Amino acid sequence: MGHKVVVFDISVVRALWETRVKKHKAWQKKEEERLEKSALEKIKEEWDFVAECRRKGVPQAQYCKNGFVDTNTRVLDKIERTSVARQSSRVKDRDKRSNPFVFELSGAQWKELPDWLKEQTHLKEWHVHSTLIQIIPTYIELFQAMRILHLPKNQITCLPAEIGHLKNLKELNVSFNHLRSIPPELGDCGNLERFDCSGNLDLMELPFELSNLKQVTFVDISANKFSSVPVCVLRMCRLQWLDISSNNLSDLPQDIDRLEELQSFLLYKNKLTYLPQAMLNLKKLTLLVVSGDHLVELPTALCDASTPLKFISLVDNPIDKTQCEDNDETIESEQDRQHFDKEFMKAYIEDLKERVVPSYPLS
Template structure:
């Protein structure tokens, strides 16, 4: 079916064909191809229109259409039209007044424009189809690459998981993951598939952080990650409500998060030798079951107030810090039986220390103590105390009684025990009595001097 040049619809061509058929002997041009129309036009060349007035009107109408076509046609179509009008055969150069050649020229222009538009759209359609094919190939390539990477990742996870399964042990009915002295700076995500593990023991692996998926291990009872390079405790740790032991000594922790208070079953917490640790959040008072706390070798300058509010606390190590004084109400730690305060900056001991009725082990070596509080004489449950390496005012030497041993090892062990006794409970009691005796003597001398002066 013929097409027009402007709106890509067949109406214009059919109207013209109908006009041709009406005054050219009622010949049916509608639906004819451009070649057929050209042939018929040549046959009828030279005839006069039976109706000149109608022919003139048609000629004017077609001239207007021809001008429109000239305006919208491409350079190639205009060139083709010029060739047909001026450079063609002699019979094409004649232009009778009837307007037949004008009609033929317009038809030729229409054919050229239609051919040009058709070629243009065909090229565009072809280009779009090629682009779609290229895009589909790229998508297929990407899908293939992603599928390949996914396959590689799956196989790698399987290999790592198989390696982790080899680290699983069973101790006292508990499933334990134990890794030591291997390179595991980051724990893989596939470890989540072993969420039934109840204990982690991962030491000296260079581990940099506790993974956030730790919250998936709701059966975890013991988390021992000591001697690594961990710098932060994630907030997800607070979701481990069944956790009993958290051991993070010898790492690089700078603070303890408030979220740790969510571990309501925690009984043992070890944070020794993290160097930059100097305070604890008050929220830890909710750890009502905490019994064992190791804060040694950090930067605490005082005893954290929250420690006085832990009702179950029994064992506390604050050695190797920078503590200058102890709180007067230290006796509020009623259940504490072992207290390590060695290598601090203590100069005096508060009277409240003597009111810790359950205290049986007290280590005060390597401080700046000048005297021993005489109230400590009433600490009947205190079995071991150490005052070694303190600048005490009185020089007391305690004779050590040694028993004979049958072997050299037993002899050395006995000597070590005797060395501790030199600054132990007996030493403390003798020091207090000697200090009291000297105090009384000094008081008597003072009274005598007063009497002589009177």
């Protein structure tokens, strides 16, 4: 009996293998696409997109749908085109919804105050910070109900004289701007209680007319270029807090005891070599912060443990101003350093309230 020979059509075999090869290549392509769109890649893509949205000030609600990030770049482009225009109406609507008497504004996209603000003369508070606004318009005099004017960390170069028309103003904060002078008309704001013009760096004096501010209890003129305590400050008879740190003081006036109500006195980072005996007459003084490197003489009674005074002597360490030359590293500005110092000292003083601080007389 002979062997059976199975005969194959070569064309059939070829077609079979070509089909298998095509399926394998299709599977490989699909797998590559799957890897390209894997969870890690998608997470990275979403993080990059979210970072871009935050950089452009896009609210999270605009790029999230049902809890998931929508990375459609067309959505981002659309939002970016309309975000600045809509920001004004959002701020206005939010103020009306939360408190119809409070105006809030922040963000580097703002270079001037919105036009509609001049119509809101009923407002009692302005909170404008971290913008590129340089000018406070003269129409501010129309806001006769103004109680609080907070304008920190902007680019303001001067205050209008019309600010003196705000007879009900109680708090003025123009810290960390670019002011070189304060208008004397501010002395007409007889109800002012808190005044902060710290961190302007080049401010050298305050007008004598501020002597009329008899209700002031808080003054912060730190991080400027004062060479002495302004005369007008010495005439603020109700002053309880005075921060004149980080200036160019070489001595204190002999009549510093005019400030009979003074409770907190911050003097660190100056060029003081001694503290006058008149300091002993400040009977309500409970906190004194000075820098120790230049001090060679001070009333020993200031360190007496029987007094309520918490005397703090700081040793100044020279700031290392050498900066990394790497172009990718941002050089810290003087204002940023001063702001950090103030925040640190604020936290330190808050901590003092919870504990007893020992006195260490200078050797």
